[in-house]
Amino acid sequence: MAASQRKVIESGAADKRKDRVVHARFSTSEIAVIARVAADAGMTISAFMRSLTLEGAGVRPFFTDDDRAILDLLLSDMRAIGVNLNQLARAANSSGHVDAKAISAQTADIQKVVAAVMLELRRFAARGAQRRRGAA
Numbered sequence: 001m002a003a004s005q006r007k008v009i010e011s012g013a014a015d016k017r018k019d020r021v022v023h024a025r026f027s028t029s030e031i032a033v034i035a036r037v038a039a040d041a042g043m044t045i046s047a048f049m050r051s052l053t054l055e056g057a058g059v060r061p062f063f064t065d066d067d068r069a070i071l072d073l074l075l076s077d078m079r080a081i082g083v084n085l086n087q088l089a090r091a092a093n094s095s096g097h098v099d100a101k102a103i104s105a106q107t108a109d110i111q112k113v114v115a116a117v118m119l120e121l122r123r124f125a126a127r128g129a130q131r132r133r134g135a136a
Helices: 003-012 028-040 045-056 065-095 100-133
Strands: none
């Protein structure tokens, strides 16, 4: 889809009457799950499916540029921790000795990055739910 088409859909989707219908078939159990998840998100089934469809097709992005920048920084931190853990493992394997201080420091770093990732994912999820409901 062209960027101009995306802009039209993004800018007009919230304020125009939804007068077109797309049919899709689901089993009874699938509809039950969809209805439950939509209700949990505070949405109608139609709004929920529309949101998933537009985001899944790339019309509305899952992540903003700021989100991607934050995720890139977190990924960079995770890579650095991985490199340090590999160095610790090599040193332990070659010497047969484990540096408890170094492992403790790496564990603390891992816990910080995991906490940051969890906070960001919760923020993304909350913002996405608000955006789907039209609150953001």
